[in-house]
Amino acid sequence: MMPLANYLVLGAVLFVLGAIGFLTRRNLIIMFLCAELMLQGVTINLVAFARQHGNMTGQVFTLFILTVAACEAALALALILMLYRRRKSLDVSLWQDLREPGLDSSVDADAPLEEPLPESLPKLTPAGLEPDQTPEDTYV
Amino acid sequence: MTLFKDMAAFVAAYWMVLLPMALAVAALTWLLPRPRGRSIGRGAACGLAALLAGGALLFRSGRSVTPETVLFYAFAGMAILGGVFLIVQRNPARAAISFAVVVMNVGGIFLLQAAPFLMAATLIIYAGAIIVTFLFVLMLAQQTGFSNADDRSREPFLAAFAGFMLLGVLLIGLLRSYPESQTLARTIERLESTRDQASLQEIRSRLGDSTEIVRLLRHEAMRRGGSSRVIDFENAVIDLEAVLGSGQAGVEQIRLRIDEVCQAGHALIRQDEPKPLPAANTKALGLSLFSEHLFAVEMGGTLLLVATIGAIAIAGRRAEATT
Numbered sequence: 001m002m003p004l005a006n007y008l009v010l011g012a013v014l015f016v017l018g019a020i021g022f023l024t025r026r027n028l029i030i031m032f033l034c035a036e037l038m039l040q041g042v043t044i045n046l047v048a049f050a051r052q053h054g055n056m057t058g059q060v061f062t063l064f065i066l067t068v069a070a071c072e073a074a075l076a077l078a079l080i081l082m083l084y085r086r087r088k089s090l091d092v093s094l095w096q097d098l099r100e101p102g103l104d105s106s107v108d109a110d111a112p113l114e115e116p117l118p119e120s121l122p123k124l125t126p127a128g129l130e131p132d133q134t135p136e137d138t139y140v
Numbered sequence: 141m142t143l144f145k146d147m148a149a150f151v152a153a154y155w156m157v158l159l160p161m162a163l164a165v166a167a168l169t170w171l172l173p174r175p176r177g178r179s180i181g182r183g184a185a186c187g188l189a190a191l192l193a194g195g196a197l198l199f200r201s202g203r204s205v206t207p208e209t210v211l212f213y214a215f216a217g218m219a220i221l222g223g224v225f226l227i228v229q230r231n232p233a234r235a236a237i238s239f240a241v242v243v244m245n246v247g248g249i250f251l252l253q254a255a256p257f258l259m260a261a262t263l264i265i266y267a268g269a270i271i272v273t274f275l276f277v278l279m280l281a282q283q284t285g286f287s288n289a290d291d292r293s294r295e296p297f298l299a300a301f302a303g304f305m306l307l308g309v310l311l312i313g314l315l316r317s318y319p320e321s322q323t324l325a326r327t328i329e330r331l332e333s334t335r336d337q338a339s340l341q342e343i344r345s346r347l348g349d350s351t352e353i354v355r356l357l358r359h360e361a362m363r364r365g366g367s368s369r370v371i372d373f374e375n376a377v378i379d380l381e382a383v384l385g386s387g388q389a390g391v392e393q394i395r396l397r398i399d400e401v402c403q404a405g406h407a408l409i410r411q412d413e414p415k416p417l418p419a420a421n422t423k424a425l426g427l428s429l430f431s432e433h434l435f436a437v438e439m440g441g442t443l444l445l446v447a448t449i450g451a452i453a454i455a456g457r458r459a460e461a462t463t
Binding site: 032 | 208212223224229232236239250252255261266269270280290299314414415417418421425429440452455
């Protein structure tokens with residue numbers, strides 16, 4: 001019988017690898033996969049504790065983690081698609097003007113291989129005639 | 141000066157944990173993608189050394205090699221390798237495939253932990269659905285292979301250092317709260333072998349330094365917290381200590397006390413062993429899910445519905461339609 005601690009160590013290693021990847025990588029999809037890697041580490045912990053205590057609570061928790069991960073995947077996918085439509089790139093550094101005020105922007109040490117495309121903002125559709133704006137009578 | 145001495149003592153006590161951590165930091169610093177100074181050979185060598193050193197830390201001698209041990213190390217090693225490939229890969233599509241490898245090996249670990257339903261669910265949901273969907277997005281977005289951003293990573297050394305600092309702290313914490321699990325069993329065995337000696341002198345000579353044994357037993361009790369079994373065990377140890385210290389106790393009395401300690405100790409050892417899980421995993425999981433956690437299941441369903449609506453609302457607007 002493997003001791004419980006071995007499974008906990010494996011979970012911790014996977015969690016830390018995911019955290020390092022999330023901090024360093026700049027591709028939105030790889031960052032998302034790293035977040036999922038962290039979740040995998042946590043599920044190993046929960047299942048190991050379920051085995052140790054001899055009840056199903058840990059496995060039920062893992063099922064809920066799966067549910068939340070599926071929701072997260074759907075929403076992350078939609079957001080990533082939308083960000084990609086704006087900048088035509090998956091690089092997360094292009095969005096660094098959303099950072100906290102007062103922080104310096106991070107600049108690549110070496111010159112970038114290619115210039116990033118300008119942000120393409122959505123345009124409003126001109127539709128129909130311009131409405132004539134008669135002032136409304138208000139009885140308030 | 142005392143700080144320096146404390147740190148030296150700390151390193152001397154936990155070098156077995158700190159060495160693989162340092163190797164892993166070096167490995168990731170070399171392996172993480174960047175335009176210049178990336179050295180895959182050196183990084184891979186350091187990474188393998190870190191993996192071996194970490195495995196040696198887990199592998200305790202004196203334990204018989206069972207199929208479970210072999211399978212655990214195989215699955216764990218593959219999962220960790222897959223995780224490293226995931227974060228050092230420049231090509232996002234290959235990174236997604238490495239994540240599938242991680243998921244499959246974690247599924248193996250779930251099987252070892254008697255959770256076959258979760259194994260199937262994880263494989264179907266992660267490897268089957270999430271990864272494939274992300275590969276679709278990837279194909280849509282990056283048709284020209286990896287780009288400028290994939291060739292760079294932000295502060296590889298600092299991130300690896302921070303991450304493995306966290307892992308080191310976790311491992312040292314685990315090492316302190318789960319030390320050799322067989323200390324108690326071995327001590328009890330030693331006590332049992334002394335009990336059968338004929339005379340008082342033989343018992344005492346077999347027992348050796350009695351304060352040492354009492355200290356060991358007390359430590360084991362303290363480590364296990366304050367349940368009623370632990371309190372029984374502690375009381376038995378106190379009685380044994382009193383009898384051993386008095387100097388005029390008879391053989392029968394000492395034997396009685398040793399017996400008490402052994403019985404309480406065996407109860408503690410049984411308590412440490414994993415309790416049996418219900419045999420029919422899927423049935424038990426379903427019962428637990430739809431009786432104890434019914435409200436949470438409903439909430440999970442609602443969450444899925446809301447997330448679906450949200451995803452459609454966010455991604456449904458097409459840029460072409462608004463121009």
